[in-house]
Amino acid sequence: MLLVEDDARLALLLEQLLHAEGYDTVLARDGQRALHEGLTQEFDAIILDRGLPVLEGLDVLTRLRDRGVLAPALILSALSNPADRVEGLDRGAEDYLGKPFDIDELLARIRALLRRHRSTVPTLPLPQGALDTSSRTVTTRSGDTVDLSERECGLLERLARRPGQVFERDDLLGAVFPDADDPGVVDTYVHYLRKKLGRDCVKTVRGIGYQLGPLR
Template sequence: MPDPARILLVEDDARLALMLEQLLHAEGYDTVLARDGQRALHEGLTQEFDAIVLDRGLPVIEGLDVLNRLRDRGVLTPALILSALSNPADRVEGLDRGAEDYLGKPFDIDELLARIRALLRRHRSTVPALPLPDGTLDTSNRTVTTRKGETIALSERESQLLERLARRPSQVFERDDLLGSVFPDADDPGVVDTYVHYLRKKLGRDCVKTVRGIGYQLGTLR
């Protein structure tokens, strides 16, 4: 059985947040709730989600600003804006600033759930091409295409390791984190160092940065 879709729910209204959280749980989604923009930004940058349901009128950081900051940091998780600001100009602004869908409040529950399902289907059917500094990673074909047009084939584990780094390009990953997420069947953290070495041989020594005393971070291609 596949893992449930993970949804980041961002809503500051306590009653509505509770209702939506219960609704999404009842539909089988693994849901993380953030009640303000700063928390939403933190969750979006440090965890992986399949979709974001995002209010606009948030405390601390406004919803569209949260989305802009996530996009600027390389987070491509599809987002549905759920907002009382729902005239055509508001919807256009939301879509232009990085949202994949926009639904005004008040909303019909069945329509909301249908839009989330459609968002997840589109997300999962899209060829996952992740941006890299000076190139892209196609995780379906396990290839890296450089800005110069060179195509480099990766092994399955090399691709998974690079994908993990590329999905959070500003994050420094500890070896144990990479071991658990990319090499769950391995016990020795040294396997992470081995595959970093393989990536550097294929993509250049700077493709993965070593952060002394912590671990690894996405770098730049050769």
């Protein structure tokens, strides 16, 4: 879980509270760090303050959504009048809780947030359209449907869940092809994906590996 809070005392309290409930957390104390963590790691949920140094919380959330990050977000902010809550929800948050808050209510909202998110059909944005991981299909912007094999879908899903991250071949090999020994199998399946979806679906980062092509 990504926890974004600039107040040191409150951040420590929230970390301890979430750890006691069994949640692993990554703490970001400013908006730029939150954006970096959100783009390079995969989180089950984001707990996000608004009044952050460097980059305001809603701007962080907007940029994450624009880059295809789908982790559900709960805004936790002292800006809590109706207009503030409406703005937060319209900018991409799934829930909004004002400060000061009741701990039991916060935990209940987090549990509800995770339940709702896990019950939705996992659809991930792609440069060409959207990937439905449940049916292993890509729906293109023109409305066509492209079927993927299990390994093709696994590779594309890995890239699409962290659209800002560059993956080394060995990382992709271990995550998607655990029974294979040769990293060249990653190159082979990238070729298969490009043949089906176009070269822009996966970007080669020379000397490192691959990342999802740029979202439009």
